[in-house]
Amino acid sequence: MESIKLGFIGGGNIVQAFINGLHRSNQLKLTNTMISCPNANEKPIFKQYSEYIQTTTSNIDLCRFADIVLFAVKSKFIKSICNELNEHLNHDDKKRILFVSVIPGLKILTIEKWLMIKNENIVRIMYNVAVATENGCFCFAMSKLNESMKQSYENLKFLFNAVGQYAGNVTEDQLDVVTALMGSGPAFFCLVCEAMADGAVKMGLPRDLALAMTKQTMVGCANLLLSSKDKHPAQLRDEIATPGGTTIYGLHALETKAVRGAFIDAISVAAQRAQNMSKELETFENDNS
Ligand SMILES: NC(=O)C1=CN([C@@H]2O[C@H](COP(=O)(O)OP(=O)(O)OC[C@H]3O[C@@H](n4cnc5c(N)ncnc54)[C@H](OP(=O)(O)O)[C@@H]3O)[C@@H](O)[C@H]2O)C=CC1
Numbered sequence: 001m002e003s004i005k006l007g008f009i010g011g012g013n014i015v016q017a018f019i020n021g022l023h024r025s026n027q028l029k030l031t032n033t034m035i036s037c038p039n040a041n042e043k044p045i046f047k048q049y050s051e052y053i054q055t056t057t058s059n060i061d062l063c064r065f066a067d068i069v070l071f072a073v074k075s076k077f078i079k080s081i082c083n084e085l086n087e088h089l090n091h092d093d094k095k096r097i098l099f100v101s102v103i104p105g106l107k108i109l110t111i112e113k114w115l116m117i118k119n120e121n122i123v124r125i126m127y128n129v130a131v132a133t134e135n136g137c138f139c140f141a142m143s144k145l146n147e148s149m150k151q152s153y154e155n156l157k158f159l160f161n162a163v164g165q166y167a168g169n170v171t172e173d174q175l176d177v178v179t180a181l182m183g184s185g186p187a188f189f190c191l192v193c194e195a196m197a198d199g200a201v202k203m204g205l206p207r208d209l210a211l212a213m214t215k216q217t218m219v220g221c222a223n224l225l226l227s228s229k230d231k232h233p234a235q236l237r238d239e240i241a242t243p244g245g246t247t248i249y250g251l252h253a254l255e256t257k258a259v260r261g262a263f264i265d266a267i268s269v270a271a272q273r274a275q276n277m278s279k280e281l282e283t284f285e286n287d288n289s
């Protein structure tokens with residue numbers, strides 16, 4: 001099998017998570033990967049996998065090399081990157097590439113306009129940092145792809161399947177919600193993890209023990225919920241809360257602080273932020289401002 005020519009514009013957290021996951025799942029070797037970003041040549045992780053990964057500071061060289069190009073930069077940089085690509089690449093250069101974006105709020109229509117290409121060469125993806133340990137989750141939003149893009153799309157899906165669960169394809173509007181829930185989600189769980197461990201520390205448990213147990217409890221609970229797909233979380237919660245016992249006291253404390261309301265708000269404001277980012281990008285005129 002020919003290696004998959006994969007390119008990343010941006011080499012930060014979300015790209016590194018994917019690279020680590022691919023390596024862990026033994027699939028990095030199926031790729032011939034190139035990463036482009038200002039400090040690409042200095043990053044130890046890419047040196048570590050230099051057998052499969054080349055680095056460059058030229059987004060143009062990367063596009064000349066790769067069949068799949070994934071945009072993973074902060075949204076404020078993407079317009080100037082598209083301008084740069086337009087300056088140096090002709091229509092045929094761009095036509096052979098499957099452009100993929102993980103940038104929240106960056107609509108297919110906006111990429112089409114900025115890159116002067118058709119939507120049949122563009123896929124939006126959302127995934128999360130848990131791909132680093134092969135426990136990620138991913139989904140796509142896209143229009144009908146050009147026939148010539150199908151192999152690249154299958155290759156992309158194959159690689160992501162190695163590091164996460166495919167959650168299906170969604171509309172671009174739904175992708176804003178997905179970004180909040182699954183893209184940002186690990187950060188919300190981290191906050192819960194930290195706060196629960198702090199509670200245990202407050203009650204006298206050593207911090208390392210408190211954190212280790214909180215993490216393992218999160219994993220254990222997630223596995224239980226995943227192992228019985230039909231089980232609603234409320235059912236498991238009820239099984240844990242013995243009448244008059246410790247859990248119901250804790251749950252009551254959470255209800256008095258409106259924690260459920262706070263989480264509902266967190267997901268909705270994060271999704272609204274993604275929607276607003278779309279509007280900002282659509283009217284974005286100043287490069288890198
Ligand atoms: N972090 C996450 O969990 C998730 C992030 N995302 C999205 O992915 C994108 C990247 O996020 P993340 O990896 O966390 O961000 P980071 O800040 O960690 O990485 C951004 C990368 O962009 C590079 N960069 C900046 N300017 C350019 C340029 N002109 N050309 C090429 N590369 C450039 C930076 O280079 P250098 O390192 O050299 O400075 C850096 O490697 C964002 O849009 C984010 O919203 C989506 C889902 C989850």
Ligand SMILES: O=C(O)[C@@H]1CCC=N1
Pocket residue numbers: 104179183184
């Ligand atoms: O915070 C952000 O905007 C990105 C998208 C999802 C996770 N991180």
